Amino acid sequence: GNSVTQMEGPVTLSEEAFLTINCTYTATGYPSLFWYVQYPGEGLQLLLKATKADDKGSNKGFEATYRKETTSFHLEKGSVQVSDSAVYFCALRTGAGSYQLTFGKGTKLSVIP
């Protein structure tokens, strides 16, 4: 079956530090990959996505590259801000006729001034 593994949190960084949140996956076929962000008490917002190998998704200074050879989709940002404090979810969907997203457990990021 499909699965997503994210690095365990919480992650605490100082403002302007470099961020990496690791995400690896197991899937049949060639999945599309997503990063969602959840701010406290809110629903999920799509942060970025990539639909085929070597694609790079980017948004709001965040980037992630679809690496088929390592089955990874690590999230990076060069300089985090306090406003980036949230929970980040990696997710995948395959083209096997299902609309389902498979989520990782989430990584909580706290950025301190």
Next chain:
Amino acid sequence: DGGITQSPKYLFRKEGQNVTLSCEQNLNHDAMYWYRQDPGQGLRLIYYSQIVNDFQKGDIAEGYSVSREKKESFPLTVTSAQKNPTAFYLCAASSGGAHLYTDTQYFGPGTRLTVL
């Protein structure tokens, strides 16, 4: 102002009672979903619907029921058969169709259900 609305934001229920969570979308999307989120866990799919009058069970459908009588509405009923219903419930919608595995799911703000 397009989007997904869920109501209420907070809901309290006594044990043994059924309760219905509302989800409405004005995105004109065909597919809708219900997820459950527990602390420290990812989201787990309860039910999904690809078109009106059709829905499928997800990974944790036991103790839940849904209906899809209108394209814009996908209410979720948490029945008394759900043994541990206290959780955060999220509704989502996507355009579906031919681009089903690349399209984006858009989420509502969620409903936090607490069983007293």
